Amino acid sequence: GAMALLAHYAWRHRTAHPAAPAFVWLILPVAVWLVAYGFEIMGSDVATKGAWETVIIVSLAWLPFFWLVFAIQYSGQEAWLTRRNLALLVLPSIVTTLLTLTNPLHGLVWTDITLDGSGPFLATVPLRGPWFWVHSLLGYSYILVGNGLFVVFISRSAAIFRRQGLAVVLSSMIPLLGNALHLTGMVPVPGLDPGAFAFALSAALMAVALFRYDLLVVVPVAQRVVLDHLLEGVIVLDPHDRILDINPAARRMLHLGPGELAGQLAAAVLRPPEILTHCAVPGQEPERILVARGDVQRWHEVLALPMTATHGRFAGRILVVRDVTEARAVELLRQDLARITVHDLRNPLNVVSAGLEVLADASPGAIDQRLDSFVQLARSGCRHALDLVNSILQVSQLESGQVPLNRQPIQAARLITEVAQGLGLLALESELALEVEVPAGLPLVWADEALLLRVLENLAGNAIKFTPPGGRVSIAARPLEDALLVQVSDTGPGIPRELEGRLFEKFSAGPGPKQGSGLGLAFCRLAIGAHGGRIWIEDSSPRGTSVHCTIPLCDGQSGVAD
Known part of the structure; x- marks a missing residue:
């Protein structure tokens, strides 16, 4: 039963590890041996017991071969298994099988079979022939070579893989010991072959390696080759x-030395410690960390990925570290160039805008009606250009951290009400219902009022812009443990799937005539992030979109209103 379970498990994971098929073939002759030995014990005459002894020896003939192939594949030495080498390795098993099946003709495997009734059951006592000892010597050599491969593999592997390999090596040594006791006649129970029971214990250790350490699920060899040649840093x-x-x-x-780090606590080794604190929750956005050594400073981006083992069990996390020093320098240069360019554009635009304002405010009759329409068009376009320039400047300043936050205790309910009142006429013209769902007694938030007001205006304005007539837009807020959750929902068409992943990036605007500059949500992300909050899309189905953001509460306030 244990052998069948192990074979079934290995077969189900045959694509997860290159050694899995060889492991299945290793289990099969063990299972045959155990079953045949049981029938041999129940036999009562020489002919019956001799037939089952033949089955046992044939099954044992293939065990060393499959064990060595399994060890070679698991230790990552598949290149050794050429057709020529496989043919040489399998030759002793084939010869032993043929000689066993034809033994009555030559007696090379056993010369005679007798029965021993001195024990608790009628035991089979074959008188070994010369080839049996030759095959035993070759079999022990195969198993010891395989164990040597595992020992080398263990010495070069991380802790979890060492436990895997150790369990496998121990499981292989037990049947060897049992077989040695049987061949030397040192078994306490007369006639008993302890090999079968040794393999049962071996199966238990194999089960530990399979189910506790995921022997055939984790692929240590391939990961060693890949990890050693990656440009990115990887910490498991x-x-x-x-x-x-x-x-x-x-x-x-x-800047870690060549010493052994496996098994050590990451907090005691990794510097700076922010690497762990920023990546405490796997799956979040990558964080940029400054690593300094003397006068040399490098920026690194760290991403945490979760690892799961059997049945979804959390098995740890993988930290991926990328050196982004050069990329960050290029990004800062680009931001500086954009900021300087936009700043230089704003001055002439202001001059043009002022001139257009003078023309637009001229007394009636000063300019004819046709020219007046052109002035109004130019005036509208100039305002749009100035709004765009100002938006780019504000986003660039937020990105570079040049916007000082004027944080103070703020009643978020008041800001939400002001935004709803300010956009009420726009919602009415768009034939929309604008709803506010704010409970009484909301705790105060610690925020910059001007920035927060603009964030709310952007989110609610977007919802109104993209919701068709007859729809509904709602602004809701509720307290969390240490932050205020604000939710802006609509019944619009939702966000295109191809845009969801980059919605909060700069210049990301959806298709259609209502698209804006693509800077509004980028501004919201940066402004909320500057406050230590988060912003995300909760739902983007065809029935609408819901944007959520969190704003930190004032110190000393809980998420429960008084």
């Missing part, structure tokens, strides 16, 4: 933040 942590593996790129980026 267990659920307790102990280092399982770290590649050379991560050592180089974080």
Whole structure:
């Protein structure tokens, strides 16, 4: 039963590890041996017991071969398994099988079979022939070579893979010991072959390796080759933040020496400590960390990815570290260039706008009606251009951290009401219902009032702009433990799927005549982020969109209103 379970598990994971098929073939002759030995014990005459002894020896003939192939594949030495080498390795198993099946003709495997009734059951006692000892010597050699491969693999692997390999090596040594006791006649129970029971215990250890350490699910060999040649740094942590593996790129980026790091707590090794605190929750947006060594400073982007094992069990996380120093320098240069360009554009636009305002306010009759229409068009276009220029400047200033936050206690309910009142006429003209859902007694938020007001205006204005007549737009707020959650929902067409992943990036605007500059949501993201909050899309189905953002509460306030 244990052998069948192990074979079934390995077969289900045959695509997860290159050694899985060889493991299945290894289990099959063990299962045959155990079943045949049971029938041999129940036999009562030489002919019956001799037939089952033949089955047992044939099954044992293939065990060393499959064990060695399994060890070679699991340790990452598949290149050794050429057709020529496989043919040489399998030759002893084929010869033993043929000699066993034809043994009555030559007696090379056993010369005679007798029965021993001195024990608790009628035992089979074959008198071994010369080829049996030759095959035993070759079989032990195969198994010891396989164990040697596992020992080498263990010495070069991370902690979790060491436990895997150790369980496998121990499981292989138990049947060897049992078989040695049987061949030397040192078994306490007369006639009993302990090999079958040794393999049952071996199966239990294999089960530990399979189910506890995910022997055939984790692929350590391929990951070793890939990790060693990656330009990105990779750090593998267990659920307790102990280092399982770290590649050379991560050592180089974080200035870690060549010493052994596997098994050490990441908090005691990794510098700066922000690497762990920023990546405490796997799956979040990557964080940029400054790593300094002497006068040299490098910027690194760190992303945390969750690892899951069998049945979705959390197995730790993987930290991916990228050196973004040069990319950040280019980005800052581009931002500076954009800021200077836009700033230089604003002055002439202001002059043009002022001139157009003078013409538009001229006394009736000063300019004819046709020229007046052109002035109004130019005036509208100039205002749009100035709004765009100002938006780009504000976004650039937020990105570079040049906007000082004038934070103070603010009643968010008052701001939401002001926004709803200011946009009420626009909602009415668009034939929309604008609803406000704000409970009484909301706690105060710690925010810059001007920035927060603009964020709310952007979010509600977008919802009104893209919701068709007859729809509904709602602004709601509710307290969380340490922040205020603001939700702006609409019954519009939703956000196109191809735009969802980059919605809060600069110049991301959806298709259609109502698209804006693509800077409004980027501004909202930067403004909310500057406050230490988050902004995200909760739903973007064809029935509408719901944008959520959090704003920190004032110190000393809980999320429960008084």
